[in-house]
Every structure is written in C-alpha cells, then in structure tokens.
Amino acid sequence: KAGVTQTPRYLIKTRGQQVTLSCSPISGHRSVSWYQQTPGQGLQFLFEYFSETQRNKGNFPGRFSGRQFSNSRSEMNVSTLELGDSALYLCASSLSLGQPQHFGDGTRLSIL
Amino acid sequence: DQQVKQNSPSLSVQEGRISILNCDYTNSMFDYFLWYKKYPAEGPTFLISISSIKDKNEDGRFTVFLNKSAKHLSLHIVPSQPGDSAVYFCAASAIQGAQKLVFGQGTRLTINP
Numbered sequence: 001k002a003g004v005t006q007t008p009r010y011l012i013k014t015r016g017q018q019v020t021l022s023c024s025p026i027s028g029h030r031s032v033s034w035y036q037q038t039p040g041q042g043l044q045f046l047f048e049y050f051s052e053t054q055r056n057k058g059n060f061p062g063r064f065s066g067r068q069f070s071n072s073r074s075e076m077n078v079s080t081l082e083l084g085d086s087a088l089y090l091c092a093s094s095l096s097l098g099q100p101q102h103f104g105d106g107t108r109l110s111i112l
Numbered sequence: 113d114q115q116v117k118q119n120s121p122s123l124s125v126q127e128g129r130i131s132i133l134n135c136d137y138t139n140s141m142f143d144y145f146l147w148y149k150k151y152p153a154e155g156p157t158f159l160i161s162i163s164s165i166k167d168k169n170e171d172g173r174f175t176v177f178l179n180k181s182a183k184h185l186s187l188h189i190v191p192s193q194p195g196d197s198a199v200y201f202c203a204a205s206a207i208q209g210a211q212k213l214v215f216g217q218g219t220r221l222t223i224n225p
Contacts, residue, residue: 033211043215056212090155100146103155
C-alpha cells in the first residue's frame with residue numbers, strides 16, 4: 001500500500017517568492033493535515049482538510065494557505081516567502097477522526 | 113506555552129534492556145495520544161496510540177501507559193534493539209479538535225550494542 005507522497009522533496013526559493021507544495025494521501029484517506037518542522041519550534045500544526053473543507057487552522061499568518069481537491073490530494077501555498085519559512089513541511093493523512101495520522105517524508109524548503 | 117513536553121532531549125540504553133520515554137501534557141482537553149518515531153530525512157512513523165478511556169495499550173515490543181491524573185504518558189520498548197535508535201515524539205489531540213496534533217520536542221534514543 002503506497003504511503004503519503006509529497007513533492008517536491010527539496011526546494012530552494014528566494015525571499016518574496018511564493019511556493020506550492022503537493023501531497024497525495026494514502027488511498028482511501030480523506031483527511032489531510034500539514035505541519036511545519038523547524039529546529040526552534042519543533043513540529044507545529046498548519047491546517048487540516050477533510051472533503052475539500054478546511055476543518056482546522058493553526059497559528060500561522062495568512063501567507064500560508066492550502067486546499068484539498070475532490071480526489072483528497074492537497075496543496076499548500078506560501079506567499080511572500082521569508083527567511084523564517086525555511087523548514088521541513090510535512091503532510092499527514094488519516095482515515096477518519098480518532099485514527100492515527102500517517103506522515104509523508106516532507107518537503108525541505110530553503111529560503112535564500 | 114508548551115502543552116506537550118518531553119523533558120529528556122536524549123536517552124541512551126543498552127541493547128536488550130528496556131527503554132522508557134516520558135511525556136507530560138498540560139491541556140486537560142487532550143484525549144488521544146500518540147507516539148511517533150523519526151529517522152533523519154524521513155517523516156514521522158506512527159508507533160502506537162492510546163485514548164483517554166484506557167491506561168495502557170500494547171503492540172508487540174511497544175507499550176504506552178497513560179496516567180490522566182498526573183497528565184503523564186510513557187512509552188516502553190522491550191527489548192530495545194539497535195534499529196530503535198531514532199527521535200521519538202509524543203503527540204496529543206482533543207477529538208473535538210479534529211486532527212490537530214500538538215507535538216513534544218522529541219527525545220533522541222540511542223541503543224548501544
């Protein structure tokens with residue numbers, strides 16, 4: 001069974017640019033969540049989507065946005081990139097509420 | 113305000129012995145707890161979970177204990193194997209908070225041969 005797939009694995013951008021990251025959940029999983037991991041703040045929740053609707057949002061500025069498509073695939077977008085956005089961005093999917101989330105290997109975003 | 117805390121940044125255990133990783137939480141609304149293992153350059157791998165209606169859950173070599181009154185959970189690995197060397201994260205959520213997981217800072221476990 002294929003796991004959560006995130007593309008690209010690595011990305012280098014410059015300040016002020018925007019970026020779109022992609023996530024394909026495990027087949028049959030309808031809930032997709034995004035997390036940011038940095039050395040200083042650890043793993044922090046960004047947002048969660050279920051059936052194309054954002055159900056929950058973490059404490060991040062409006063520059064961070066996302067969406068989910070009818071096939072459950074999800075994208076997250078960061079606009080006007082800042083140096084502090086350099087991080088590992090992780091996507092996780094789960095079957096339903098109360099079920100464990102399974103993570104992809106992440107996209108490593110570096111801002112120059 | 114760190115709602116989930118793993119106070120030991122690192123732990124070293126001899127192969128074959130028991131590894132005990134600890135986690136404390138402050139939010140009494142948390143009712144679902146998970147442990148993840150993470151290798152470098154990979155995403156976290158789900159290990160085991162427990163809901164607040166239980167105080168223990170076992171899966172093979174892994175057992176999670178939950179003490180709700182102390183707001184404390186622990187992960188026991190018996191026997192410890194070299195492949196268990198990784199960073200371990202505990203995470204918590206409130207079911208009504210959907211899938212929002214709050215993570216601890218992680219504990220690096222090293223199993224020595």
